[in-house]
Amino acid sequence: MKTPADSRARRRLITLIATGTALLVLVAFGVYGLLTGPAKPSSQPSPPASSATESDTPGATRAPSPPTAPVVRGSRDPQTFAGNVALALFTWDTTTGLMPLDYTSALLDVGDPTGQEQAGLAADIATYMPTRDAWIDLRQYATTQTLTIDSIQIPSSWNEAVDQAHPGQLPEGAAAYTIHGTRQRDGIWNGAPTSAKREVAFTVFIACPPEETCHLLRLSRLDNPLD
Template structure:
């Protein structure tokens, strides 16, 4: 049996009226919101500022921390004596207050090491004997300890000629030479609020290679205070 047309028409009208009422309610609330602005915050709550544009969540204002300084690179040179002096200063110049560690200073010296990589492991072991251990570094940092070097003399040791004569063909890289350095190690720190300094004579030999037309590279280091003479 067919549903009478009039009841169907009434239901359609009721549905349209209900839908229209919902739309009117939403529009009314929208207009009311635009007219009155945002709702007031609860009693005691901090008011939230409004902006003309879209609201963007802002992160707390944090001043960027300054970048930690790096270890200055060892200055390259094609002059053997100049390069040996640059290595000496890089080896003895450090600052425990910068946040850097001994391995950072080691890396700077390895950057000018043997480009073939043959001597890198031995060179890293040599450098470690010149720098404080990690724990000693942490202890020295409590006293804001810094170190530098004054070079008193730098010269090719007399016995280097004999070493070259005894070397087998291909045993030494092209342009290999050695420089023995005598100098004064300076340390400065703070003890009980007072600046204190200490000086110590040091001597060592730097073994380098300076191929024709190319920058010098660092091969090895002698034991501290046991240089080639």
């Protein structure tokens, strides 16, 4: 015969078993959680921010590089240097962001190191370059200019000038080269490529002292070279 005490003990045992079972379930889920990590949310999380810079991302738009200032290639050979000057004088591109002054500065950089001819040389170059306003107009048509050199020769009149010059009147290693060539301008007109060619002639006055790189002295007027 079961006593009231036995009934209370049985109920306590059932309670303990139930409580123990619940604890085991919680512990089991706790261990499972440690193994699998937190539950995944129902919606996909946003991808983590990439540490790569914009320039490292495929397809990303890179910032445009600054325009490169032109350079006149130096040389100790008079004829080679005269040709380099001619190409620098006639080669420009209005679409790069450079202005006529940038091309003028490149030529002045190889000018007379004493500075005596710099002002005159700057005035000479200005007659070959478009003005700033003309440059801005040409930029609308993506205008570029190049030169094809046909001949480089020492004019016969230069030899006479050297013979008649007083001592010290000409710098050491002075020389003159008359250049004949074809100037070509290319651009876009009404959406279509267009080009125009023109024959040009001019004289480059330079000085090439012994064991030194040549430098530019002056330029003749366009189409009025020494013969």
